[in-house]
Amino acid sequence: MYSDDFIMKQIPCNSCGEDKFQNLFQKKSSKDETFQIVKCKICGLVQVNPQPSIEEVAKYYSDDYFTKRTDRGYDNYYSDKIRSEIERVFRLNLEDLGFFTWEKSLSKPKRTIDIGCAAGYFVNYMKNQGWNSEGVEIAEGPVRFAKEVLQLNITKADFLEWDREIKEKFELITLWASIEHLHKPKETLEKIYSHLKPGGRMILSTCRYGILARITGINWRYMNVPEHLYYYSLDALIRECEKIGFKKISSITYGSGMTAKKDSSWIYRTTKKFMDSFVKWTNQGDMMAIQFEK
Ligand SMILES: [Zn+2]
Numbered sequence: 001m002y003s004d005d006f007i008m009k010q011i012p013c014n015s016c017g018e019d020k021f022q023n024l025f026q027k028k029s030s031k032d033e034t035f036q037i038v039k040c041k042i043c044g045l046v047q048v049n050p051q052p053s054i055e056e057v058a059k060y061y062s063d064d065y066f067t068k069r070t071d072r073g074y075d076n077y078y079s080d081k082i083r084s085e086i087e088r089v090f091r092l093n094l095e096d097l098g099f100f101t102w103e104k105s106l107s108k109p110k111r112t113i114d115i116g117c118a119a120g121y122f123v124n125y126m127k128n129q130g131w132n133s134e135g136v137e138i139a140e141g142p143v144r145f146a147k148e149v150l151q152l153n154i155t156k157a158d159f160l161e162w163d164r165e166i167k168e169k170f171e172l173i174t175l176w177a178s179i180e181h182l183h184k185p186k187e188t189l190e191k192i193y194s195h196l197k198p199g200g201r202m203i204l205s206t207c208r209y210g211i212l213a214r215i216t217g218i219n220w221r222y223m224n225v226p227e228h229l230y231y232y233s234l235d236a237l238i239r240e241c242e243k244i245g246f247k248k249i250s251s252i253t254y255g256s257g258m259t260a261k262k263d264s265s266w267i268y269r270t271t272k273k274f275m276d277s278f279v280k281w282t283n284q285g286d287m288m289a290i291q292f293e294k
Contacts, residue, residue: 023037044236164195
């Protein structure tokens with residue numbers, strides 16, 4: 001049951017502003033609260049609605065989220081092992097998106113900011129690549145780690161509250177697996193646009209509501225409520241950004257839905273390897289990364 005201060009509000013669709021929804025299913029969270037997942041009847045965006053308030057969701061991001069192994073959290077996010085694995089995925093995504101070719105064409109100084117940067121691993125990676133690199137993050141634990149251990153330039157803030165006098169300052173703004181967590185994704189994308197230099201780029205990644213999500217439904221590995229509030233299809237996310245003014249440069253999808261498990265059998269690992277290659281080749285992965293230009 002909900003406690004008295006549990007706040008949920010039916011809101012218009014963040015993408016199209018309409019309020020006609022089709023119920024998909026209800027799902028229980030790790031704290032045994034039930035959330036309704038709906039699909040907008042007008043634009044098709046899948047979302048948690050009624051939506052829990054920012055305060056309500058905040059309790060799901062306690063320090064445990066980053067240190068304890070759960071279905072949705074991490075097995076010590078701060079370990080060197082996880083950090084190098086995350087860096088490997090960044091590098092792979094950037095390469096597959098053709099980012100490095102563009103990067104070579106830039107002159108210094110190059111400025112970048114990562115929105116929802118968690119412990120700052122991408123900020124750190126870009127700093128090591130010679131960028132003037134900073135991040136914004138709302139969760140306290142990872143911000144402390146990023147500042148104290150990695151000595152990075154991180155602001156603890158909600159990006160929509162964060163501001164700079166001078167707009168159009170950044171060559172690159174990134175949103176790695178954060179848009180699905182945001183209460184106001186559209187407003188965030190608009191703000192990113194205003195802070196990018198003309199010709200600058202935005203790279204974002206998120207789980208992709210496609211064929212694998214539709215087949216697995218409520219059991220889809222990314223159907224984590226209430227941490228994930230929005231579930232975009234590849235086309236819908238591209239359209240959303242194009243409406244704001246972004247121009248799509250490249251996109252990739254990856255991930256077969258089979259998660260990496262500790263001590264898995266040889267057959268599982270082989271099947272996973274095959275399935276991961278297969279979905280990447282057929283462009284049906286349940287993760288996506290897209291590169292846009294302003
Ligand atoms: Zn809609």
